[in-house]
Amino acid sequence: MKLLLIEDNPTLQTTLARTFERRGMQVLTCGDGERALALWQASLPDAVLLDLSLPGRDGLQVLGDARAAGLATPVIILTARGTVGDRIIGLNTGADDYLPKPFDLDELEARVRALVRRSGGSPDSASAGHSAAWCGMQLDKDNGAVYFEGAPLELAPRELALLRAVLAKPGQAIAKERLTELVFPGESHIQPEAIEVVAYRLRKKIAHTGAQLVTLRGLGYLLKAAA
Template sequence: MKLLLIEDNATMQTTLRRSFERRGMQVLGCDDGARALTLWQASLPDAVLLDLSLPGMDGLEVLSQARAAGLKTPVIVLTARGTVGDRILGLNTGADDYMPKPFDLDELEARVRALVRRSGNADSAASPPRGPVWCGMHVDKDSGAVYFGGEPMELAPRELAMLHALLGKPGHAIAKERLFELVFPGESQVQPEAIEVVAYRLRKKIAHTGAQLVTLRGLGYLLKASP
């Protein structure tokens, strides 16, 4: 499961990111309202956690523009604005749920999963959330975690994003520039060479699976089975 966390409080964003990643979810973080809308459209997350007090563009404006653009992603508003009027305004703007701060992390996770289930993915409840198996690895369609031998692989979020992309086309090259967009979405300050560091770390972590991460000069990267 991929979450978009739009929160300008650095401490809160770090806490939520770590909590959800420990629970097997992929988290994209953003602290600016205007940039959040662009990232939302580019990443198409399964759910959005949205703070209302944001720099650049207020959270309600982000939500309003997202709905106007046809984005139907389930949204939980997280905010210190806890009055009934604020909750009604948020729900009328297009939010699916509302949790005033402070909140319980277990309850928040339960609400996220419930919203995603109700958003139209009824098929995932009827069949195991397991994707195609390749070299013993498969992606859990619900959590987004990659499993090998029945156990979740211990991968950092950027390593996980890269492996997701490569497992989507095993044996086929994916351009370095495309992988950079998927691994570092919206992070304009990151140097292009950073993708090489992620590839180096991922290569070591999948070595035991029988898969090889191959660098193709001038083309990109691909996964292939070890001979």
Template sequence: MKLLLIEDNLAMQTTLQRTFQRRGMQVVCCADGARAIDRWQASVPDVVLLDLSLPGLDGLQVLEQARAAGLKTPVLILTARGTVGDRILGLNTGADDYLPKPFDLDELEARVRALARRHASAADAEADASPEYSGLRCDADSGAIYYRGEPLELAPREAALLRAVLAKAGQAVSKERLSELVFPGESQVQSDAIEVVAYRLRKKLAHTGAQLVTLRGLGYLLKAAA
């Protein structure tokens, strides 16, 4: 696990860095709020520990700019400002947790690990909801499919077929299962109907980085184009 510690108090910075390193974590330190965003983007941390009283930029300004820049790393605020109003302000700005100084190091470690677990679980869920493969991406909310950011023009059944194989990219999906997803509720579907949809979809994928492959006796598979 990699931590970014944004703290200008040298004694506190040294203590936390040594503590977390002894516990098997990598720690990147930054003491200047004005440089915090650059260090954040460069280090790609799993969790950010953020002090509010910083030179250059206040911790809340750092947090606000980070969220505006699309940085989603979980943030735990460490500060001597322990009032309820300060905590609410920090959480509303985009912090994920808040621990007032002085604090117990074991509690801090437990909170850091909990934040990292929750963030990893949320990232996995997001990836499952919006699968991506070889430049293709399915939007979880609309169901639209994009190739390198541009929407693909697909008929509804072609889109249903592509969503199904995209969700299982690199794995075979049976014709029976695909028929259920492409022709939901239709009991009188001819056996070769899914083949017709697959044929049309294959032509529309010709310019992309993905290829729809027929696996005899197994179904269809989406793989990276050669």
């Protein structure tokens, strides 16, 4: 999922961006109301988180211009303006949801995912049709390569095969037997411990990404964001 975060508070912007990136989303940020619409049009995000008090151009003006330009992206307004009147104005201007500050990050994530589901988007895949992204890593489904922050990860073929398998289902346990079939296709003579060697090497090579390859005894492996 690709989010556009339009928020001028640097601390909150950084906190939200890091939180959502660790939860598998791609986040674009903008702190200026004058540039927000252009970035929105260029990036075509799956959802927009919009502050109202922005320098250069008010958030409601940005939202109104976006709707007038035909941009139907789901929008959640995040603002300290918490009165009923402000909420009505925001919703009438074209917002889909409204969350007053301060807010709970888990609630915000749940609202984002629910909003994207209702709009027909997929909360579990990137907006581009050929790639899936999670925790700063992006899998290009066309060529099978995995990138971290735009740079390709240097992995051996079996390490890459394992990463592709767990990256397809982050946060979900995948059985060791299934991973062995994917990493060593057609090699029936492979010992069960072989996948553990590959997992050990992969774990070291992705340590800098903020993702962890976790061993679950009796279940297999899963990929999760570092705490």
